[in-house]
Amino acid sequence: MIAAQLQEVRERMELACKRCGRDPESVTLIAVSKTKPIEMLRAAYEAGVRDFGENKVQEILEKAPQMPQDCRFHMIGHLQRNKVKQVIDKAQLLHSVDSLRLAQQIERDSAAVGQVTQVLLEVNAAREESKFGFFLEEVEPALMQIRELSHIRVRGLMTIAPFVMNGEENRENFKKLYQLYVDMKSKNIDNVTMDVLSMGMSGDFETAIEEGATMIRVGTSIFGSR
Ligand SMILES: *Cc1c(COP(=O)(O)O)cnc(C)c1O
Numbered sequence: 001m002i003a004a005q006l007q008e009v010r011e012r013m014e015l016a017c018k019r020c021g022r023d024p025e026s027v028t029l030i031a032v033s034k035t036k037p038i039e040m041l042r043a044a045y046e047a048g049v050r051d052f053g054e055n056k057v058q059e060i061l062e063k064a065p066q067m068p069q070d071c072r073f074h075m076i077g078h079l080q081r082n083k084v085k086q087v088i089d090k091a092q093l094l095h096s097v098d099s100l101r102l103a104q105q106i107e108r109d110s111a112a113v114g115q116v117t118q119v120l121l122e123v124n125a126a127r128e129e130s131k132f133g134f135f136l137e138e139v140e141p142a143l144m145q146i147r148e149l150s151h152i153r154v155r156g157l158m159t160i161a162p163f164v165m166n167g168e169e170n171r172e173n174f175k176k177l178y179q180l181y182v183d184m185k186s187k188n189i190d191n192v193t194m195d196v197l198s199m200g201m202s203g204d205f206e207t208a209i210e211e212g213a214t215m216i217r218v219g220t221s222i223f224g225s226r
Helices: 002-020 038-046 057-066 081-087 100-113 136-146 167-186 205-210
Strands: 028-032 051-054 072-075 093-097 117-122 152-158 192-198 215-218
Touching (some): 057 081, 093 100, 100 136
Parallel strands (some): 028 051, 051 072
């Protein structure tokens, strides 16, 4: 069942790429396996998935050692500062850096173990009360401070768009994030690469791809509802 669902998601990704003239290789599918048992991750692995998304540090700590070495775990949920130390050497990419204080903690813990941690800044593009993340206009000032932190590399931006029935409704939010991404990339800020744009979930990943996503995070359409 997971193999078939994956197949369908990949076909929809390819069609979206075709519609906007993008190379399907330029979009990475992250299978969001939060709350799902290890057997389901293994089934996805068998069907070719290597990138998994989790929103809790504890789940990454439990699942990563049980999966083959070539799996990459992405931290996509709100990260508490006291959990940073546990996760920085287990996750491939932290998608949810939503405050300067969190970035400073990541800097300290990364320096302590002598690594450079790859992160995305989370952006609350739709200005939702309930969501974490920087507002669009806060991103550049934040990058100007984070560039001083030599153990953090900002690879790009991430957004969790509002929950919608029709992905089309999020097109404007995705457009705004893409514009900011291109704009920040053009500034060539130290320690900032801007080659990852993480946006799009089960309800809206095709629209996100059309608007420039390089990573989409899909749970329900692969693993079923939670
Ligand atoms: C759960 C989650 C997803 C996946 O959502 P689906 O609608 O199940 O595809 C993507 N991103 C984040 C940050 C999530 O927490």
